[in-house]
Amino acid sequence: MSDLKKILFYVERSLHLPFLEPIEEYLSRNGLAVTAFSAPDFFPGTPEIPQWGLPEAQIRRLEQKAPFYANLEDFEPDVTIVADACHFRIPQIRNVINVGHGMICKGAFYTDSEITRRENLSQLLLVPGPLHRRRLLDNVFIPIRLTGFIKSDQLFGQQVQTREQFCERLGIDPSKRIVLFAPTYNPELSAIHCLQEGIRKVADKDTVLLIKLHNMTEDRFKELYANIAASNHSIFYLEDADYSGMMHAADLMISDVSSIFIEFLLLDKPVILFNNPRLKEFPLYRAEDIEYMTRDAAVLVNSLEELLQAVRTELAQPQRRSAIRKRYAMALDHGRDGRSVQRAAEAILDWVHGRNLPEKKDMDVILLEDDDAKPEIIRQDIERLRTNAPGHRLRISVFGGQESGGILDATHRPGSFHCNELYACLRGSQSPLTAILRGGLVVPFDWPKWLENHFRWNPKTGVVKAMTEPVLATQCMQQLSNSPRPITNPDVLLFGLLVTGIGQSIAGLRLPSDCAMIHSDLYPHISGTFPASSPTEFITALGLLAQSHEMQTRLSIDCYMYQADTKARILEQIKTLRQLGQNREATNLAASLD
Structure with missing residues (x-):
């Protein structure tokens, strides 16, 4: 009889796929577990409410790798893997391992907050770097394993896309300077709302501009920036599949408070961060969070004019902040060797097979x-x-x-x-x-x-x-x-x-x-x-x-x-309803005892 464990990958949002799929692929490719996917019913999202679930096309693609279960209980997993603390959607699942999906705080993660305490709902938490672990210890008391940033395997692994390969695929002259614009989506944090048409000025006859927007960006801004790229042969609008290539191809990144600027620092290349004037209006703004404490590794700008000047300076002197970038890279991404997925898979297997568990x-x-x-x-x-x-x-x-x-x-x-x-x-x-x-x-x-x-x-x-x-x-x-x-x-x-x-x-x-x-x-x-x-x-x-x-x-x-006694429990519920003025509901519930 096979001793392979059943491991379910629960995809609460599309943006979690880059962190869950590689682990599933590693386990399946090496015959280490029986795997499956699941997700909540799809909701496309609104400006006020983020998207959740997966569109039908993504589900069909995942089914080429492993079965997809609309009702995750049908799979009867030994453990469920998530990329965020999404336990409210899976109340019937007890054994959960959280592999995380980011490197920064945004006022909620890797910081002293009630949201951070949700991580205790899992049985095991995997984190990218030693700094993340240290910042969790005052609030998270489950086992924490250092695995490295899963997505960084696309930067350091054997299958990385080179600058030359990326440029050849998109028809870009590799001798030109390449600037990557990768902002976040929150209106109080993002450079999207501030720069808009002005971003065109970054591109010139010697400089190519790549635009990669966050998945959660509003459709109207996706359309705006796609049109900007369509009207200029030196500007390219990118999709998710371009991650590895765009990161290696770019000489410089322009961002804001997006976690991708931390990922770009790992490659020891210059970063410019645009300060949204509404930055401190963000409800969860905390100056001590990772995305703010690391900003000394980048050049900060407050206007389009400052941005254009900084682009010229940083392209001419890319090593100015190299020592700072390297220091943060060591603190924020364990390993940087293309083996983060392997370490995450091994940590999951250790837990599900009862190895290296804490003493009772x-x-x-x-x-x-x-x-x-x-x-x-x-x-x-x-x-x-x-x-x-x-x-x-x-x-x-x-x-x-x-x-x-x-x-x-x-x-x-x-x-x-x-x-x-x-x-x-x-x-x-x-x-x-x-x-x-x-x-x-x-x-x-x-x-x-x-x-x-x-x-x-x-x-x-x-x-x-x-x-x-x-x-x-x-x-x-x-x-x-x-x-x-x-x-x-x-x-x-x-x-x-x-x-x-x-x-x-x-x-x-x-x-x-x-x-x-x-x-x-x-x-x-x-x-x-x-x-x-x-x-x-x-x-x-x-x-x-x-x-x-x-x-x-x-x-x-x-x-x-x-x-525990059923009748006593119902009587207690009836009493509660009446105390709260819910007399009709109390009467209806009382009828169930007759």
Whole structure:
């Protein structure tokens, strides 16, 4: 029987293909995996909403390489490969590896932001260079592998297109100077809107101008620049297939805040960056991001006149900033040897075959059951906790419930729980963090990870609570999703809050919860007992104890838990709907119980 793993490449957008296709080709060509493609339903995009999915022609082309699945679950992959944190579109897929698709931040990636924290939703993250890895360590706690920039294999690999080959294909005199204009598409960042017809002046009898626009550029600008090229024999409008050739052929690049200028720096050739006057209006502008900190490797211009002068100067003195460019190349692209795709494929295979995985973490868990909970119910709770904690070895202590006769894979103290016993158990914990929760809860996959991450993001925290109050969960989800109506379905809330609220928390001292994680810094202070008749009261008491020792209590927005019992869950949902004024929906749901 074949031990080949099934690897799915999920293409959220067309611009992800240059990063996903080469890895799929490497795996298939070498017989290392069974591969397939999938994508969301195609949406062409608008000026306000970016494109997603793939047009029919691209799907047909991919099907020549590997099967395409409209319903990705039909493939039953062992792992799914993405080029961005697009988990909201694939809620049913647990094992995801993100290979990334860029080298810069744009205020969202490789920076201290809530968007960056989405990377924790994957099991493994591949990054281009050591600088990217360093910038992620404060927010991303999954394994990070350095593989090099996948697209740079087209610059350094054996199959690169030379300047001579490119010029011959396009009918360009290779003795002429060649300038590449490659802007981004955002109106606040792009040079497209600023230069327009003025870009013609770069071309002359000795200088050829190549124009390569971003895939996300508005059609009206694509048409404008295509017409500029059509009217001048020294100007050429390029398509995606020209990447390797245009990069090697060009003597100089004109760009703005596009990631392609970083890619061009890898070749140690001069770059001119046009400053859009609206630059700082970009909603995610951050001066400390990669695309701004690296601008000392380029010449910055603010007008067409400055641009034309800079073109003349840089073509005459191309080595002026060579040392700076080389320094950034080492920091931003590991290897630069044409083997980035191979390293990415090897990292994926290591993960899917269980090689080089991080050690599981030991964690103590205190499970508080109702007095009348039967052994089978307790066993199901234990199994649910373990199954959904793949990165942890859970040592579970059960308090409450009926006598189990030693059938449980946990220590068990049946009958009513006593606070002094719970405090003694906490004081004796051997793990850096201990989880306490009520029995009968459905927990998100990897639930310990989502709670423990908040201790890293919030120093001096003693207690992190899970979200277990459905009304508060619904309100948070409505705010995060901008939904006009409240979302009360517990399954949707569990996944939606994780994906849209990852890394977010609020002050939680006074907010009730049936699950919390306790930091070991609090253990020595647990010396007495607090009167508590329920798990919620017990957890609240621990929060007050943390406060008395100058430690925070946080309520995680991204870790929602709800009742496993179907009838109890529906009754809770009905109650939530009524509290939120959704009486018709509550009545309809109540009818389902009859």
